[in-house]
Amino acid sequence: MPTHTPNQKPYYITTPIYYVNDRPHIGHCYTTLIADVAARAQRLVGREVFFLTGTDEHAEKVSKTAAENGKTPYEWATINAERFKEAFAFMGFTNDDFVRTTEDRHIAKASGYIQKLLDQGDIELGDYEGWYDPSQEEYLTEMVAKEHDYKSPVTGKALEKRVEQNYFFRLDKYEGWLREHIESGAIRVLPEARKNEVMGRLKQGLNKVPVSRKIKEGDADWGIKMPGDDEHRIYVWIEALCNYLTTVDTDDRRSFWEGEVVHLMAKDILWFHAVVWPAMLHALGEKIPETVYAHAYWISEGTKMSKSLGNFIEIDQLRAYSDKYSLDAVRWFLTTQGPLGANDADFAHSRFIEVYNADLANSVGNSMSRVGNMVNKYFEGKVTGTCNGEFGFENGTSLQTARTALENAGKPVDDPSRTFNFAQFTSKAVDDAIVALEKLDLESMLDHGRSIVRHVDEFISYSAPFTLAKQLDTLEDGPHALSSILYSCAEALRIASLLLYPAMPGKMAQLWRDWDCSLLRDPDDADSGFVAPLHELAAWKGEHGVRVGQTISKGEVMFMRADAKEPAPGSSTATEPA
Numbered sequence: 001m002p003t004h005t006p007n008q009k010p011y012y013i014t015t016p017i018y019y020v021n022d023r024p025h026i027g028h029c030y031t032t033l034i035a036d037v038a039a040r041a042q043r044l045v046g047r048e049v050f051f052l053t054g055t056d057e058h059a060e061k062v063s064k065t066a067a068e069n070g071k072t073p074y075e076w077a078t079i080n081a082e083r084f085k086e087a088f089a090f091m092g093f094t095n096d097d098f099v100r101t102t103e104d105r106h107i108a109k110a111s112g113y114i115q116k117l118l119d120q121g122d123i124e125l126g127d128y129e130g131w132y133d134p135s136q137e138e139y140l141t142e143m144v145a146k147e148h149d150y151k152s153p154v155t156g157k158a159l160e161k162r163v164e165q166n167y168f169f170r171l172d173k174y175e176g177w178l179r180e181h182i183e184s185g186a187i188r189v190l191p192e193a194r195k196n197e198v199m200g201r202l203k204q205g206l207n208k209v210p211v212s213r214k215i216k217e218g219d220a221d222w223g224i225k226m227p228g229d230d231e232h233r234i235y236v237w238i239e240a241l242c243n244y245l246t247t248v249d250t251d252d253r254r255s256f257w258e259g260e261v262v263h264l265m266a267k268d269i270l271w272f273h274a275v276v277w278p279a280m281l282h283a284l285g286e287k288i289p290e291t292v293y294a295h296a297y298w299i300s301e302g303t304k305m306s307k308s309l310g311n312f313i314e315i316d317q318l319r320a321y322s323d324k325y326s327l328d329a330v331r332w333f334l335t336t337q338g339p340l341g342a343n344d345a346d347f348a349h350s351r352f353i354e355v356y357n358a359d360l361a362n363s364v365g366n367s368m369s370r371v372g373n374m375v376n377k378y379f380e381g382k383v384t385g386t387c388n389g390e391f392g393f394e395n396g397t398s399l400q401t402a403r404t405a406l407e408n409a410g411k412p413v414d415d416p417s418r419t420f421n422f423a424q425f426t427s428k429a430v431d432d433a434i435v436a437l438e439k440l441d442l443e444s445m446l447d448h449g450r451s452i453v454r455h456v457d458e459f460i461s462y463s464a465p466f467t468l469a470k471q472l473d474t475l476e477d478g479p480h481a482l483s484s485i486l487y488s489c490a491e492a493l494r495i496a497s498l499l500l501y502p503a504m505p506g507k508m509a510q511l512w513r514d515w516d517c518s519l520l521r522d523p524d525d526a527d528s529g530f531v532a533p534l535h536e537l538a539a540w541k542g543e544h545g546v547r548v549g550q551t552i553s554k555g556e557v558m559f560m561r562a563d564a565k566e567p568a569p570g571s572s573t574a575t576e577p578a
């Protein structure tokens, strides 16, 4: 049985709340997917999870694009918030809430926090002159502005010099505190390379942060007013950050904030999350987030995605991939090949096909259907015996029988001293997967699932059950050996499927239906939750293990092999006449 004891605190994971000036694309889906995979994995481990995503609506660019589209800001925000919700439903995300910053529940609480900071003197009035990036709605320091030739580091558009009377948050007061907490890991900034960047920037010193915008004539009536000062609105970033707390600042959800808090985002907005937000929380007397994780970017066919190039991977394209290769294949590709670490990742069709065939069609899907087919062919679809995984299978006797069958058939036996210990192998894979999950190394977590599949494949090649099956009448121990071998394969794949589930919930739930495994509360609903925590579910031959008499039906092919020559689904080449 797996022995690693996971953290038991409630787990609260968030994504950035996305701007609603435009529709969602692959980048928004990616961060939310990573959060979904982590949330599903933590629920599987047995933790109480709250997974939050949503939309950031009070930005100036929302009111601007709304006007361009002949809508009020709120109408436009609603149209796009719905697009985000639809995209996230399509991706199978299990977020527990979707916050819109135009909701009263957010506005009331966020204003309250700002009021408290004002009352305490952590927010004060002052003059501000600085370089404003209108596309990102943020001020940049003179140094950063100069470094980028007074152009937006993100969009390359010219920065604007703005002089304003503003309210400021005294971030400078918390410089020492921040350095100490980030350096020590009290605020765990991941990946490590990003932590070094943040520490480097902290060493250059901190300024006060503007937290309001003076309302000008002709401005759209959009945004939350500064408490006690109708001439100012709360700067959208400051208000947006508050969403993480406003949404769970209720009697029934507070325990999530007191638990383990994980903020996910891309590197573009790490500073706000690793520095500004923790300082605000500290000033408010609130607990700080445990983890701030900033991944890198998706690029497309080798090129940075941008509006001007019009090369964003759109949701429609992901849908086309999903229609052709399955949603779980899309989730798998994005999760395992995405920019989770410090380097950008390329969405290239050829790579998709390569990974799809190697990981899914030829590995996970093939292994599962191979074992299902053998149980059907040799035992009429019923599990006929179990096997103590401790020695591979019953003291090696079954393995010896398999070797004899190979010798009888005149086939070579690989390394005759080889043993397999499935109970140990699977238990270690589960423990290692949980450790990887705690570091948000989701690729590695999933690879521990695949390592079991690879082990099963190796075992099948080694023990050659198809050769043994032809000698059942002549080998005395033949039927028993074959059933032990197939039991070990099926039980190992069942445990692997648990580790693969966070990325591929639909396909794994299908496998459990085909194999009659009762792991989910509702077998027809992949999101219904598990009947027990992972360490119980994953126990070899345990209460939830494969049992004698269990029906293993063949089911449909999980992942059909893909033809590398076919054009990318949803791309213009796919629809062009030949």
Ligand code: MSP
Pocket (backbone or CB within 6 Å): 015, 016, 017, 018, 019, 026, 027, 028, 030, 031, 056, 240, 241, 242, 264, 265, 266, 267, 268, 269, 296, 297, 298, 299, 305
């Ligand atoms: N509204 C702010 C966030 C406020 S959070 C309190 C914002 N919104 S955004 O719509 O621009 O979303 C930025 C986030 O979208 C990134 O941090 C990342 O999570 C995701 N991505 C956007 N483009 C991306 C890629 N090309 N690749 C990967 N993720 C990216 O900033």
